[in-house]
Amino acid sequence: xxxxxxxxxxxxxxxxxxxxxxxxxxxxxxxxxxxxxxxxxxxxxxxxxxxxxxxxxxxxxxxxxxxxxxxxxxxxxxxxxxxxxxxxxxxxxxxxxxxxxxxxxxxxxxxxxxxxxxxxxxxxxxxxxxxxxxxxxxxxxxxxxxxxxxxxxxxxxxxxxxxxxxxxxxxxxxxxxxxxxxxxxxxxxxxxxxxxxxxxxxxxxxxxxxxxxxxxxxxxxxxxxxxxxxxxxxxxxxxxxxxxxxxxx
Numbered sequence: 001x002x003x004x005x006x007x008x009x010x011x012x013x014x015x016x017x018x019x020x021x022x023x024x025x026x027x028x029x030x031x032x033x034x035x036x037x038x039x040x041x042x043x044x045x046x047x048x049x050x051x052x053x054x055x056x057x058x059x060x061x062x063x064x065x066x067x068x069x070x071x072x073x074x075x076x077x078x079x080x081x082x083x084x085x086x087x088x089x090x091x092x093x094x095x096x097x098x099x100x101x102x103x104x105x106x107x108x109x110x111x112x113x114x115x116x117x118x119x120x121x122x123x124x125x126x127x128x129x130x131x132x133x134x135x136x137x138x139x140x141x142x143x144x145x146x147x148x149x150x151x152x153x154x155x156x157x158x159x160x161x162x163x164x165x166x167x168x169x170x171x172x173x174x175x176x177x178x179x180x181x182x183x184x185x186x187x188x189x190x191x192x193x194x195x196x197x198x199x200x201x202x203x204x205x206x207x208x209x210x211x212x213x214x215x216x217x218x219x220x221x222x223x224x225x226x227x228x229x230x231x232x233x234x235x236x237x238x239x240x241x242x243x244x245x246x247x248x249x
Contacts, residue, residue, distance in 0.1 A: 005113030011163065015189065016158055029221060040228070040232070047239065048248065068238075075163055075231065082224075086249035101203065104203050108195075108200075108203075111192065111195035111196055112192070114191075114195070115188065115192025115195065115196070116187075116192075116193070117190065119185070119188050119189070119192070121188075122181070122184040122185045122187075122188045123185070125181070126177075126180070126184060128183065129177045129180055129181055130174075130177050130181065131176055131179075132177075133173045133176075133177040134174075136173060137169075137173055137174065138169040140169055140170060141167075141170065143166075144162050144163055144165075144166035145163075147162055162171060198217050
């Protein structure tokens with residue numbers, strides 16, 4: 001992946017690596033692995049043929065060498081196929097994570113919009129309650145003034161008492177209106193916070209799982225490369241022994 005993504009190149013997002021870049025990196029690993037395998041096999045075949053031509057081995061010995069070489073190729077191919085299958089499996093799993101992440105984002109956005117709608121509705125309701133309470137209060141005060149005017153000549157004290165009672169009633173009505181508005185707003189915020197919290201917890205769990213699987217893919221890829229290097233070293237050693245025998249004869 002000289003021209004592709006490296007783990008250090010991955011974009012860090014809210015809760016981990018960017019999912020789309022991780023998928024791209026795994027596909028590049030798989031593609032490069034297949035290309036390297038095909039190139040290594042072809043090169044090894046060519047070198048083996050050249051060494052057999054130079055050594056001038058008898059027909060039976062040549063057939064035996066070819067058979068051993070084919071066995072080695074089968075072993076190498078098996079290792080690569082296992083890595084290929086595992087990489088495809090992990091790629092499919094990451095695709096599932098990507099789709100779930102997308103669903104969570106949509107769910108989170110929906111929850112946010114619903115919370116905003118609840119907030120707006122609560123504010124409208126609170127405003128309506130406050131306006132209604134204000135209108136009722138004005139009506140009570142107006143009625144109190146009218147009554148006070150009617151009885152002013154009889155008792156100034158009675159007028160003051162009626163206005164005081166009206167003011168108390170107004171205060172109680174306004175307080176109740178404020179309490180109702182606060183309760184509605186509090187309920188709306190609680191619903192929004194719960195929906196956002198649930199979505200955030202699920203996203204964090206998925207990101208933890210996807211990050212763990214990325215590490216496993218890279219570790220398995222490294223083990224596979226170590227097996228291939230060992231097989232290539234064994235082939236080089238056998239080729240050197242064959243060349244020495246040919247030189248001695």
